[in-house]
Every structure is written in structure tokens, then in C-alpha cells.
Amino acid sequence: MDTKRFIGLAGGIALGGSVCQGAVGVVGGVLEVTTSDVDQSLIVLVGPTAGEVRVLGLAGFPGGASYTGLTGIDFTTGLGDDTVIVGVTSDEDFDVRVHTRAGEADVVVTWFIPPDSTDVMCGIDVLSAKGPDQYTRVEVETHADNTLIDINTGNSTEVDINVDAPDTAVSLDLAVVARGALTTVDVVAAALFMDVALGGGFRGTDDTATYTLTQTIPGSMTVDAGMKFWGGDDDVTATISSTNGTVTLEGVINASGGDDSVTVDVDASRTMSSLKLKGAGGADELTLLTRGEYKLSSDRTIILGNSGDDTLMLRSLGGVTGTGEAGTRLPLTNGGPGIDLYDAFGAVSNCESTF
Numbered sequence: 001m002d003t004k005r006f007i008g009l010a011g012g013i014a015l016g017g018s019v020c021q022g023a024v025g026v027v028g029g030v031l032e033v034t035t036s037d038v039d040q041s042l043i044v045l046v047g048p049t050a051g052e053v054r055v056l057g058l059a060g061f062p063g064g065a066s067y068t069g070l071t072g073i074d075f076t077t078g079l080g081d082d083t084v085i086v087g088v089t090s091d092e093d094f095d096v097r098v099h100t101r102a103g104e105a106d107v108v109v110t111w112f113i114p115p116d117s118t119d120v121m122c123g124i125d126v127l128s129a130k131g132p133d134q135y136t137r138v139e140v141e142t143h144a145d146n147t148l149i150d151i152n153t154g155n156s157t158e159v160d161i162n163v164d165a166p167d168t169a170v171s172l173d174l175a176v177v178a179r180g181a182l183t184t185v186d187v188v189a190a191a192l193f194m195d196v197a198l199g200g201g202f203r204g205t206d207d208t209a210t211y212t213l214t215q216t217i218p219g220s221m222t223v224d225a226g227m228k229f230w231g232g233d234d235d236v237t238a239t240i241s242s243t244n245g246t247v248t249l250e251g252v253i254n255a256s257g258g259d260d261s262v263t264v265d266v267d268a269s270r271t272m273s274s275l276k277l278k279g280a281g282g283a284d285e286l287t288l289l290t291r292g293e294y295k296l297s298s299d300r301t302i303i304l305g306n307s308g309d310d311t312l313m314l315r316s317l318g319g320v321t322g323t324g325e326a327g328t329r330l331p332l333t334n335g336g337p338g339i340d341l342y343d344a345f346g347a348v349s350n351c352e353s354t355f
């Protein structure tokens with residue numbers, strides 16, 4: 001703690017009046033703010049000069065507080081209903097961490113990475129206690145050659161993430177962990193290489209998660225899913241588009257109990273997949289559709305309906321290639337118990353009839 005130094009700017013206002021309501025300090029280049037339980041309404045502006053941060057709305061800083069030389073912010077608000085708005089304009093790496101604790105919360109992070117940027121990392125970590133009404137929105141517009149975005153929205157109940165990379169770029173790496181009952185992730189990028197990891201252990205209500213991933217130039221995109229839903233009737237839709245490109249699907253979407261719908265729709269020249277779709281209990285509809293070529297590889301798609309009367313689909317509108325090649329494996333569709341319908345290529349078991 002001896003590295004902690006308290007800073008009060010805004011005309012040399014002493015911290016004596018505000019310490020009882022919270023604390024403000026800089027530790028290792030990170031602005032740490034802890035507020036009282038009073039409802040907070042905070043605005044944080046980062047940049048455009050690297051490391052420059054201005055905070056509006058802090059108790060004890062009526063004119064705002066300004067800092068330089070920062071690499072991140074770490075805000076913890078109290079038990080009230082809090083609004084935290086963060087606007088970043090920077091071509092440097094930066095970390096934003098907001099912990100709103102209990103109570104309702106609105107957290108909005110907008111991030112602009114200007115043209116002529118090279119390698120930029122955005123870290124966005126929103127935590128809260130589990131509560132009923134915690135909304136997080138993240139908007140990133142990047143013009144960097146290589147952008148790495150790491151987003152964790154913690155217990156937020158509603159999550160809305162938009163990433164836009166309109167200029168031709170080398171790479172976009174995006175990792176999202178979100179488990180809002182209503183989760184939307186929308187990415188449009190002119191990046192040659194896209195690497196998207198979508199994770200979350202969802203909330204156990206009827207969750208709706210919608211992912212739209214669009215690569216606007218020929219390239220390759222890897223989508224790695226790590227999703228575990230719970231007993232509600234969940235609706236998961238991933239619409240993936242890579243213009244004249246190659247898409248690789250990896251990971252697991254486990255819808256768990258309840259009557260779930262999982263749809264993965266890929267529009268690319270070529271798709272390779274080791275994706276596992278698990279319906280578990282309930283009457284589930286599980287679909288993987290490829291609109292271009294489905295290329296077999298050493299791994300394989302597995303679709304498991306498990307108990308309940310399921311409808312399972314694995315279809316390629318652009319044909320299946322790689323059949324009979326050394327080391328390739330056919331996909332597997334297994335209905336499990338129940339009266340299951342299927343429309344699938346590869347190995348099919350425990351399915352009663354086609355549809």
C-alpha cells in the first residue's frame with residue numbers, strides 16, 4: 001500500500017471531505033476509485049493524449065478530476081443504483097474495470113481507436129453482484145492494424161456489444177465472456193484474420209444470446225464457443241459471415257435443460273468444424289448450417305440431442321469435401337432418448353426419422 005498515493009486535483013481540493021464517502025488513488029498507473037453507497041453518476045474520459053483521464057461526477061471533485069500517465073481505471077461503486085459512462089479515445093493499450101456491486105447499474109463503454117494505430121489492446125471488465133437490472137453496453141470502433149479486445153461483463157443481466165473495424169486491417173482478436181439473459185454481440189470487421197472467443201455461463205432463466213459476426217474482406221475467421229446455459233428455454237443464434245473466406249468453428253454450446261433452440265448459420269466459402277452442440281434434457285432444436293463448402297477435418301462436429309424429442313440438423317448447401325481423405329472424420333449426430341428428427345450428413349444414431 002505504500003505505493004498508493006492519493007491525488008486530489010480540481011483546484012487543490014482537499015480530500016478530507018470526500019474520503020468519508022469513498023477513496024481515490026493511483027496504484028501502478030491505475031486510477032482506483034471507490035465510492036460511497038449513494039447512487040453514482042460518473043463519466044470517465046480517457047485520451048486522446050495517451051494516459052490522460054478525466055473523471056466527472058466524483059464526490060469532492062466539483063470541477064472534475066484529471067490525471068496523466070494512466071494505463072487503466074478500476075472503479076468500485078457502492079450499493080446504490082449507478083451509472084458509469086466511459087469514453088476512450090486512444091491508440092495505446094488501456095484497461096477499464098468497473099465493479100458496480102449490488103443495486104441497479106448502467107455501464108456504457110465507448111472506445112475509439114484512431115487511424116494509423118498499430119497494435120492496441122482494450123481490456124473491459126465489468127463486475128457486479130448478482131442483481132435484477134444491470135445493463136452493460138460496449139461499443140468499439142477500431143482503425144488499428146491489430147486490435148485485441150477482451151470483454152468480461154460479469155453478472156450483467158443485459159449485454160449489448162458492438163465492434164466495428166471498418167478499415168482493412170491485419171487482425172481482430174475478440175474475447176467476450178457475457179452471461180446476460182439478453183446478450184447481443186455484433187461484430188463487423190475488414191480484418192484479414194478474425195479470432196473470436198464467445199464464452200459465458202448463462203443465468204438459468206430463458207436466455208437469449210444473439211451473435212452476428214461479419215468479416216467483410218476475404219480472410220479467415222475462427223470462432224471458439226464456450227457457452228453453458230442452464231434450465232430455461234434458451235435461444236442461441238450465431239450468424240457468421242465471411243465473404244470468400246474460411247471459417248473454423250470450435251468449442252461447445254451446451255443448452256442444458258429446457259426446450260432450447262441453438263442455430264449456427266455460416267456463410268463462407270469453406271467451413272471446418274469441431275463444434276459440439278448439446279441439447280441435454282428438453283425438446284431441443286439444434287442446427288448447424290453451412291452455406292458454402294463443409295470441409296471435413298481431423299476433428300468433427302458433434303450434435304447431441306440427449307433426452308427429449310429433439311430436432312437436429314447438420315446441413316451444407318455447398319457440399320461436403322474431404323470425404324475419404326486420410327485423417328478426416330465424419331460428423332456425428334446422436335438424438336439420444338426420445339423421438340428425434342434429423343436432417344444430417346455423417347454418422348447418425350438414435351434418431352427416429354428425417355424431416
Ligand SMILES: [Ca+2]
Nearest residue numbers: 230255257258
Ligand atoms: Ca436450457
Ligand SMILES: [Ca+2]
Nearest residue numbers: 258279281282
Ligand atoms: Ca435442452
Ligand SMILES: [Ca+2]
Nearest residue numbers: 306335337338
Ligand atoms: Ca432426444
